[in-house]
Amino acid sequence: MSFADLPPLNALRYFEAAARRRSFTLAADELHITQSAVSQQIRNLESFIGTALFKRGTATVVLTDIGKTYFEAISKALERIDTATSKARTTQRSKRIEQICLSVSPSFTHLWLVKRLSKFHQEVKDIQLALNVTRHYVDFEVENVDMAIRHGDGEWPGLHADLLMKDHMIAVCSPRLFQARAMPKSLPEIASYPIIEDPVYRYWARYARQTGHQLDLTDAIQYDDSGVIVEAAINAQGIAMARASLASAALARGQLVKLLDADFSDALGYYIVFPSAHKVRRSVTRVSKWLRLEASRERTELR
């Protein structure tokens, strides 16, 4: 038995994701590639098979009948490959668990990471994640740390950086702040409340300039830690410009409400960072993959 005529196998992986998510864009996000790449690969696959697998509707793509049948078979085949591969892997290592030390800032740990740790342990049984929570950038040369999550623009010499999530800023406050009054929606309304400003990034100042408003920040409450800023907002100290990723849990609980979105479109965001030499260590890339998948899931939920 020989397989003379198999389809492009990598395209199948994209097809599976796209079919499962019913969206090329979501599949792309999950796979950490662009929607363009998914689109092209699926086009390749379709032209190889000689038939359409998706009906391109306007809102979402939908599997054709052939596509549905194909998806069933392909996902089962991939599943078989997946289980066989991980079995082969664990057979060898005989359940040897590797410990990976991850350095994270306190605010990110508290507001994003901790509530996902148990999920990580469930899904990635062969890696033990140890956290190193500090406010400063670790020196990989000195400290015994394998990887880190850092906020910045992704450029750290000698280090490899995978984008975890881009910054998306939102103005938030506690609903207790305005009480029975109407929720302030525009900058002039907001200006009548206390403002919480980050003295380093100066988001409010930039937002005011960008939208052409005047904003007096002389009385603003200043905190230089993005975690503290969120906490202060929850405590109804004022209206803060916060990273959506850090505020999302409090938003979901109703402790915060969103007043407006701001887009500063600088390349800032949270990155997963490790020395380039670690790129070959599977447990390191595995953690990175998992974190990014988790961020992708969050983005999906937020839509």
Next chain:
Amino acid sequence: MSFADLPPLNALRYFEAAARRRSFTLAADELHITQSAVSQQIRNLESFIGTALFKRGTATVVLTDIGKTYFEAISKALERIDTATSKARTTQRSKRIEQICLSVSPSFTHLWLVKRLSKFHQEVKDIQLALNVTRHYVDFEVENVDMAIRHGDGEWPGLHADLLMKDHMIAVCSPRLFQARAMPKSLPEIASYPIIEDPVYRYWARYARQTGHQLDLTDAIQYDDSGVIVEAAINAQGIAMARASLASAALARGQLVKLLDADFSDALGYYIVFPSAHKVRRSVTRVSKWLRLEASRERTELR
């Protein structure tokens, strides 16, 4: 269910072939790539899994225990992909059979192709192969021919060429020729028998020069058709320099015996040829793939 950590899928295809053939080299030949590529891909796969899949012995490679288990699962998964894909394809086309016209020389048709045609029809049910048997190169612009098998160096402007098999020349004759006497093995012995020479390629002349012998060819029997040369040798007219591919059937039947190998290492051989525009026609590439797989099988048998 999402597959966060699948192995490099294309490597699996190579792994499957290598495991089935128990040889990287044979797998490479079957897949029409180099042994080097197979070796590298399997190394990738092994380092992804973190364990050896093959034990590298001296004569052949052997699957490890883990490799054996893995092979079982992978080949089943690939088979599932294969059947699902061809089903999706035929569902669409609803069994429409395409006719492909292939132009071939009489000698190659007779000595190599005809005995494989029934196998082709068995294995490739959706393509109807029509032969156009001529001694001259067809003009794809004029004649209604989709593809051709040509002998040459693979350079035909505007045409795509896949190597089917390299020329490998052997000196052959009928065993009746030398009867009870010892089989002639060297050029001086051979020179005492009638020589059949190709007046175009002049293999005997080149062979004599290459090995530093004198050879009088004034009395040589001359035929300019490689098929006729083989027939003449079978009829005990003399000793001929023939293409191994054309003589192999007669050798297997005992109608011919091989006296010596000659390697001229010019890039001559049989090529599968079609207009570059046909590269996108799957039935064309399918025929090419099948022919080359068949040639690969023959090479395997001859070892």
Next chain:
DNA sequence: GCTCATGCCTTGGTTTTTCTAATGCGTATT
């Protein structure tokens, strides 16, 4: 009804991966 937002497609150019060609090494064979 018009604008805006969303999601997929297309294209050109760049980056990354894959493949080849050449060579080396170790073992079995003659």
Next chain:
DNA sequence: AATACGCATTAGAAAAACCAAGGCATGAGC
């Protein structure tokens, strides 16, 4: 000992995949 055979390794070439940017069509919101 010499040769042949099969796999490994390397640098560089070839091919494939990918991204960024822009386009188009549809549906929602004002």
